[in-house]
Amino acid sequence: MLNDPQVLARITPGIQTLEEVAPDHYKAVSEVKIGPVKGRFSGDLRITDKNPEKSSVVELNQQSKIGNAKARITMGLHAIDDSHTEIQYSGEAQVSGMLARMGQRLIGGVVSSLSRQFFEALAREINQET
Amino acid sequence: MQISLTINGKSYSQEVEPRTSLAHFLRDTLDLTGTHIGCDTSSCGACTVLLDGKAVKSCTVLAVQADGSEITTIEGMANGDQLHPIQEAFQENHGLQCGFCTPGMVMTAADILANNPNPSEADIRHGLEGNFCRCTGYHNIVKSIQHAAEKMNS
Amino acid sequence: MENYIGKPIKRREDTRFLKGAGRYTDDIKLPHMAHVAFVRSPYAHAKILNIDTTAAAQAEGVIAIYTGADECGNFGVPCGWQVNFKNGDTMREPQHPLLAKEKVRHVGEAVAVVVAETQALARDAAELVEVEYEELPAVTNPKDAMQPGAPLVHDQWPDNAAFDWCIGNDRAEVEKALENAYHVTELEFINNRLAPNAIEPRSYIADYNVNDDKWTLYTSTQNPHLIRLLLCAFTLGLPEHKVRVVSYDVGGGFGSKIYHYTEEALVTWLSRQVGRPVKWTADRSEAFMTDAHGRDHVVKSKMGFDKDGKIVAHLTDEYCAMGAYLSTFAPAIPTYLHGTLFQGLYTTPLIHLNVVAPFTHTVPVDAYRGAGRPEATYLIERLISKAAIEMNMDPAEIRFKNFIPPFDGINQPGYQTQVALQYDSGNYAAALEKALEAAGYENFRKEQEEARQNGKLLGLGISTWIEGCGIAPSAVVGALGARAGLYEVGHVRVQPTGKVTVYTGTHSHGQGHETTFAQFVADKLGIPIEDVDIEHGDTNEVAFGMGTYGSRSLAVGGSAIVKSIDKVLEKGARIAAHKLEAAVEDLEYGDGKWTVKGTDKSISFGDVALTAYVPHDYPQGEEPGLDFSSFYDPVNFTFPFGAHICIVEVDADTGKVTIKRFITVDDVGNIINPMIVDGQIHGGVVQGIGQALLEEVAYDEGGQMITGSYMDYAMPRADDVPFIETHNTVTPCPHNPLGVKGAGEAGTIGATPAVVNAVIDALAHLGVRDIQMPLTPQRVWKAMQNNN
Known part of the structure; x- marks a missing residue:
């Protein structure tokens, strides 16, 4: 499910369009609000180091008028039992421009809230399918 | 958009772009340059005016939001040569x-x-x-x- | 007769400001004026691969778009001070282009400019300019910039040093004295980078008139003539006599508006390109990214003492950031305005300072209120207070032991320091004695102990300070690398009716020259202050001028006016002698009239003025008119000094510092308007408190400025500070006619170390000896935990 771009687009907060340009390489347009600044981002989303049912890495390279963002998110899947899988994730992000000047100290908070939204949406998605 | 408001006791009816802030409207459209702009985050207060008697930062109020209101700027404080x-x-x-x-x-x-x-x-x-x-x-x-x-x- | 000097005369300029009728540059609107927006780099260091302006060029209201590839990319703003390497190599001076060409070197550097019908449309179009960058690693800390392998700011040089420099005694001799010292106090810290933050953002309007082939530049500057000179002679190569630079009201400067910036040169160039007046006003975000910053020294220091607490030697090594390019006075700040004050108020016999000044991927660094002198004072006053704790001495006592004895510069000679300068006059112990008395120092230690018993952490910090103001004479500063003179011009025009217009080359952006200058002019001429008007800020009105910075206006600019007044009175006496049929030697001047000594025969100033302009009954061979201009080049700097005491309470649970009292004793020489001097001290002190407790421009590892707004950069607000208790001692300057020394930077210089010393004093019993500025609650709390 996590490898389906349509699902990813649906559950990733802020994503407006996600268009496949090559396998595991998407063009993404998103809109994110970070503290006082809100921006429309566009750029690349790549899934690398894909290790089905174990782990994958999402690399984001997004440009916007309020600054650019680069992020690398590692997701690991661990089967707990037949019906439960634990998702672990970690990531690092670099921002520039107005985002860095005015939003930097809020980014940690925004990342956790976006992550929470992502997993809530994922949970909804799973519940709908099952 | 057309807005009508009273500033320092004088009525104005004016066409404004919806994105124009009250601060820019006062300064650029009405030449009331006593209201100053010192920042872009509503932090400095240089643009403070009274809107219906309450202090507001005019950089954070859109001119269209001030439609129908009564504004006092620094230019409206003195009574001629008699300072407030x-x-x-x-x-x-x-x-x-x-x-x-x-x-x-x-x-x-x-x-x-x-x-x-x-x-x-x-x-x-x-x-x-x-x-x-x-x-x-x-x-x-x-x-x-x-x-x-x-x-x-x- | 002194009717005005020394009195708190209310300011004349206030009426227009209070009515909202000030004339700041952004208030000016010219017919057909176009507006400018910049496209700025989001990266600290990157190659510019491509700039696509196609979409922007088609946007609504766009008049023109330029990039560094256009003619304007060939122009650069100059540096006004040259400091060479110790080995004699020439200072490395990169071109500072109006628009970046191949590379950007700090976040916010402009890469393209859009001219459009309105500001909003210019900004809309600027957002459509597509710039492709290749991001490169950046370095923002000046010490890191000098490590092998650090990213280079300018590729043409093998390392990032702009220059290195030293001053004082032989290093080996100083090191030896430290080895033999009874006690050595050491300190390592960063003097935090500050953003000056005048509340008025910079603003420029250029108006090229094709019919006259003349330019007018309206600019928010502290020194219009200097801007004209740099713009014409160095940046754009314009004919100086065809360029007028006007700066009416300026909303604060604090150093940041001294400099010749790329944007003002660019709007001047643009106005001719588009054939219309062109305006640019920075927003706050741009101000953070482009106004020259202050401080940013990485410091390592040792001060040696004998067993009685006398300083025997002082050795300091510093890395002082220059930023990506050399701003107008940047090289002078950590050198001639910094190292030359390492004597402080003390008799230290051996001093050595070594400075390395690297380029960094940051906004350029230049003078910010105090300029090099707060950094020197902070270092010396922290060292001596730390030494007092380590040597178990009283912080006042250790200072009294080391003060230079009083000297007035007339009966006793000036004091020759180990670091090139000769102090003019001083009575340093008197200032500290007065401050201690005002603070109730005798009882403080008892109160502190009692407070500790009750769980309250009280601390008292002392700092004493000295500053070199009104730097001059020109020949000396020229030998030190200044590329301009540092004299001033004062023009006194007596009108036929006896009213007086005074033109000064200095500039007031809050200092109140229109009032202070009128006070001494009225007194010297014996006329009502209402008859005197002070003009500044227009190169067409005043012959020349160096502007206002470094607390120089009254000492240098005021003295130039006094010179012209002397000429007016000399000529007036010849006219009066003719009218009174007396010899010049038999006349005396007072109360606005010339009187024949011992008689009641007199003629008023107004009658002489009228006679000068209607010379019917007139001395033979005398030129008509009563109008004199003078250039004044001082013989030396002036050296104001003082003592500040800060009392703080530190919250034991959170580490939050509250300033309970702040006491100043400043000796700024003679005082013309005590109300204005006090106001200068109040503001300066609060800026100094800002550096100590709140302010810091911070960069992340990639070179992004992460404190680029008022929400992220903490400046003091009204409830962060108490009332400031101001006092003075008066030790006149012996070498200028008004006996004045300068007051503009005093507060900032003395305050910062007083605050930090107070916090350390409050926590000393916990073993805390130093905390990195700004002393945020988190840092203070951590220091308390680490030492508990």
Whole structure:
């Protein structure tokens, strides 16, 4: 499910369009609000180091008028039992421009809230399918 | 969009772009350049005006939001050559140096004194929290407002 | 007769400011004026691969778009001070282009400019300019910039040093004295980078008139003539006599508006390109990214003492950031305005300072209120207070032991320091004695102990300070690398009716020259102050001028006016002698009239003025008119000094510092307007408190400025500070006619170390000896935990 771009687009907060340009390489347009600044981002989303049912890495390279963002998110899947899988994730992000000047100290908070939204949406998605 | 409002007792009816802030409307459209813009995050207070009697940062109010309201800017404080008691107090107490934050300080002072005619030093300092001054260290601004309170109460 | 000097005369300029009728540059609107927006780099260091302006060029209201590939990319703003390497190599001076060409070197550097019908449309179009960058690693800390392998700011040089420099005694001799010292106090810290933050953002309007082939530049500057000179002679190569630079009201400067910036040169160039007046006003975000910053020294220091607490030697090594390019006075700040004050107020016999000044991927660094002198004072005053704790001495006592004895510069000679300068006059112990008395120092230790018993952490910090103001004479500063003179011009025009217009080359952006200058002019001429008007800020009105910075206006600019007044009175006496049929030697001047000594025969200033302009009954061979201009080049700097005491309470649970009292004793020489001097001290002190407790421009590892707004950069607000208790001592300057020394920077210089010393004093019993500025609650709390 996590490898389906349509699902990813649906559950990733802020994503407006996600268009496949090559396998595991998407063009993404998103809109994110970070503290006082809100921006429309566009750029690349790549899934690398894909290790089905174990782990994958999402690399984001997004440009916007309020600054650019680069992020690398590692997701690991661990089967707990037949019906439960634990998702672990970690990531690092670099921002520039107005985002860095005015939003930097809020980014940690925004990342956790976006992550929470992502997993809530994922949970909804799973519940709908099952 | 067409807006109508009263500024310093005078009625205006004007076409504005919806994205125009009240601060830019006052400065650029009406040439009321006494209201200053010192930042882009509603932090400095240089643009403070009274909107229906309450101090607002005019950089954060859209001109269209002010439709139908009554605005007082620094230009509306004096009565001809007769300065408002707050303005007088600022001059008598050297409450200004470069003068750039001054309009916002005077308008904020008007708001502080309207809500509390006998403010303590702490009340005044708290009331000025939204206004930056880089010249005076606030010392003489606080003194000015204390003095203005005395004048207006006598 | 002194009717005005020494009195707190209310300011004349206030009326227009209080009515909202000030004339700041952004208030000016010219017919057909176009507006400018910049496209700025989001990266600290990157190659510019491509700039696509196609979409922007088609946007609504766009008049023109330029990039560094256009002619304007060939122009650069100059540096006004040259400091060479110790080995004699020439200072490395990169071109500072109006628009970046191949590379960007700090966040916010402009890469393209859009001219459009309105500001909003210019900004809309600027957003459509597509710039492709290749991001490169950046370095923002000046010490890191000098490590092997650090990213280079300018590729043409093998390392990032712009220059290195030293001053004082032989290093080996100083090191030896430290080895032999009874006690050595050490300190390592960063003097935090500050953003000056005048509340008025910079603003420029250029108006090229094709019919006259003349330019007018309206600019928010502290020194219009200097800007004209740099713009014409160095940046754009314009004919100086065809360029007028006007700066009416300026909303604060604090150093940041001294400099010649790329944007003002660019709007001047643009106005001719588009054939219309062109305006640019920075927003706050741009101000953070483009106004020159202050401080940013990485410091390592040792001060040696004998067993009585006398300083025997002082050795300091510093890395002082220059930023990506050399701003107008940048090289002078950590050198001639910094190292030359390492004597402080003390008799230190051996001093050595070594400075390395690297380029960094940051906004350029230049003078910010105090300029090099707060950094020197902070270092010396922290060292001596730390030494007092370590040597178990009283912080006042250790200072009294080391003060230079009083000297007035007339009966006793000036004091020759180990670091090139000769102090003019001083009585340093007197200032500290007065401050201690005002603070109630005798009882303080008892109160502190009692407070500790009750769980309250009280601390008292002392700092004493000295500053070199009104730097001059020109020949000396020229030998030190200044590329301009540092004299001043004062023009006194007596009108036929006896009214007086005074033109000064200095500039007031909050200092109140229109009042202070009128006070001494009226007194010297014996006329009512209402008859005197002070003009500044227009190159068409005043012959020349160096502007206002370094607390120089009254000492240098005021003295130039006094020179012209002397000439007016000399000529007036000849006219009066003719009218009174007396010899010049028999006349005396006072109360606005010339009187024949011992008689009641007199003629008023106004009658002489009228006679000068209607010379019917007139001395033979005398030129008509009563109008004199003078250039004044001082013989030396002036050296104001003082003592500040700060009392703080530190919250034991949170580490939050509250300033309970702040006491100043400043000796700024003679005082013309005590109200204005006090105001200067108040503001300066609060800026100094800002550096100590709140302010810091911070960069992340990639070179992004993460404190680029008022929400992220903490400046003092009204409830962060108490009333400031100001006092003075008066030790006149012996070498200028008004006996004045300068007051503009005093507060900032003395305050910062007083605050930090107070916090350390409050926590000393916990073993805390130093905390990195700004002393945020988190840092203070951590220091308390680490030492508990």
